[in-house]
Amino acid sequence: MTKKIAVVIVAAGSGNRFGDPIPKQYHLLGGKPLLRHCIDSFIRHMPIELIRVVYNPDHQDWYNTAVSGMSLPNPVVGGATRQQSVLNGLKSLESENPDYVLIHDAARPGISDDVITRVVAALANHHGAIPTLPVLDTIKQTDNNGVIDRTVSREQLHRAQTPQGFRYETILDAHRQFEGREFTDDAALLEQLHLDVVCVEGAVTNDKITRRDDIGRARDWLKNDPETKEDTNMIREEFRTGTGFDVHRFAPGDHCILCGVNVPHSARLDGHSDADVGLHTLTDALLGAIGAGDIGQHFPPSDMKWKGAASDQFVHHAVNLIRERGGRIVNVDITLICERPKIGPHTSAMRAKVAEILGIDVERVNVKATTTERLGFTGRAEGIAAQAAVSVALPMT
Numbered sequence: 527m528t529k530k531i532a533v534v535i536v537a538a539g540s541g542n543r544f545g546d547p548i549p550k551q552y553h554l555l556g557g558k559p560l561l562r563h564c565i566d567s568f569i570r571h572m573p574i575e576l577i578r579v580v581y582n583p584d585h586q587d588w589y590n591t592a593v594s595g596m597s598l599p600n601p602v603v604g605g606a607t608r609q610q611s612v613l614n615g616l617k618s619l620e621s622e623n624p625d626y627v628l629i630h631d632a633a634r635p636g637i638s639d640d641v642i643t644r645v646v647a648a649l650a651n652h653h654g655a656i657p658t659l660p661v662l663d664t665i666k667q668t669d670n671n672g673v674i675d676r677t678v679s680r681e682q683l684h685r686a687q688t689p690q691g692f693r694y695e696t697i698l699d700a701h702r703q704f705e706g707r708e709f710t711d712d713a714a715l716l717e718q719l720h721l722d723v724v725c726v727e728g729a730v731t732n733d734k735i736t737r738r739d740d741i742g743r744a745r746d747w748l749k750n751d752p753e754t755k756e757d758t759n760m761i762r763e764e765f766r767t768g769t770g771f772d773v774h775r776f777a778p779g780d781h782c783i784l785c786g787v788n789v790p791h792s793a794r795l796d797g798h799s800d801a802d803v804g805l806h807t808l809t810d811a812l813l814g815a816i817g818a819g820d821i822g823q824h825f826p827p828s829d830m831k832w833k834g835a836a837s838d839q840f841v842h843h844a845v846n847l848i849r850e851r852g853g854r855i856v857n858v859d860i861t862l863i864c865e866r867p868k869i870g871p872h873t874s875a876m877r878a879k880v881a882e883i884l885g886i887d888v889e890r891v892n893v894k895a896t897t898t899e900r901l902g903f904t905g906r907a908e909g910i911a912a913q914a915a916v917s918v919a920l921p922m923t
């Protein structure tokens with residue numbers, strides 16, 4: 527009899543070890559997000575209504591981009607731990623009551639048809655089946671100081687991958703029973719219950735993306751993957767450039783706000799909001815990249831509500847417009863043009879602040895300064911000018 531098979535793809539993690547503001551499951555590999563690679567693989571083995579993605583609603587924009595054009599069931603909200611996310615995903619399938627369920631990490635985009643087939647086939651004779659790889663290195667056990675106690679035999683050791691397949695009711699009961707206790711994979715719960723879980727052959731391409739370097743390895747296998755070239759689900763990106771220019775005059779005061787940083791000076795900047803000329807020009811550049819006008823259209827200077835306002839909110843607004851379009855900021859470069867105050871001592875703090883506001887890595891942000899050799903209004907110390915250039919990647923429609 528044909529078995530009803532469902533899949534839970536857990537994608538609610540924040541990827542702390544990967545260390546990027548964009549969670550790793552939404553990073554592009556060969557033109558499409560890791561999560562989409564996983565979905566595209568499972569769709570060949572089961573009806574779309576039996577695919578459940580467990581996600582974090584804070585990632586909504588990235589999620590929408592990843593599943594664009596697909597009519598998947600609504601995503602399930604994840605929990606604080608992988609285990610909690612799995613339980614939420616399993617519960618969401620109760621009305622479907624499948625025979626088998628496969629539980630897969632969205633961080634494993636290199637899942638192959640063969641691995642899925644092997645896991646499912648093994649479920650005919652076992653409560654669970656998981657793909658594994660042999661351990662090839664010699665394994666040492668140490669004390670707390672790193673001094674070797676002994677060499678562990680690797681003969682019976684295996685590296686566990688996903689998808690881990692189970693009889694649905696068995697794994698749901700196990701997750702309910704052990705809710706709150708910590709396990710690093712799903713098979714471990716059945717081990718506690720002395721139910722048999724068999725290891726089947728996994729795949730090197732199915733290794734988990736955990737740290738930043740892992741993406742490079744995944745790109746290498748993808749280059750050799752014949753399916754990729756014909757893949758019609760690739761989310762292709764196009765790159766947009768935006769520029770900004772802004773000027774504010776000096777007025778009596780004792781500091782300027784520049785790129786979100788308080789810089790002591792013998793004058794302040796006058797104008798719209800807190801007059802942060804750096805963030806204003808950045809906002810203009812971001813809006814320019816997506817064809818969304820300029821800062822004055824979104825936040826009219828005539829509107830008194832912006833008087834004295836912190837300018838990071840203008841940048842946040844532009845960033846949200848980019849995210850709504852499924853885009854991401856590739857890099858930004860801001861130049862402050864003035865004779866005084868001296869900007870050099872503050873550029874590190876400005877870079878960090880701008881990166882924080884944009885939610886991107888500091889390495890993608892540059893802030894620099896120049897003078898105009900005492901020429902013109904900046905040379906006469908009447909005010910500060912700033913210009914910015916940004917690059918934004920947008921999914922091609």
Ligand SMILES: Nc1ccn([C@@H]2O[C@H](COP(=O)(O)OP(=O)(O)OP(=O)(O)O)[C@@H](O)[C@H]2O)c(=O)n1
Binds near residue numbers: 537580630631634
């Ligand atoms: N609360 C959580 C934690 C993890 N996961 C998912 O579980 C899989 C494997 O977890 P891991 O590699 O540890 O991902 P993260 O938790 O995102 O990474 P990190 O531990 O580095 O923060 C990932 O697909 C991740 O999205 C999840 O759905 N819910």
Ligand SMILES: C[C@](O)(CO)[C@H](O)COP(=O)(O)O
Binds near residue numbers: 631687710712
């Ligand atoms: C489930 C898993 O991917 C199997 O290898 C792994 O245990 C997840 O562990 P992590 O600590 O969440 O990376």
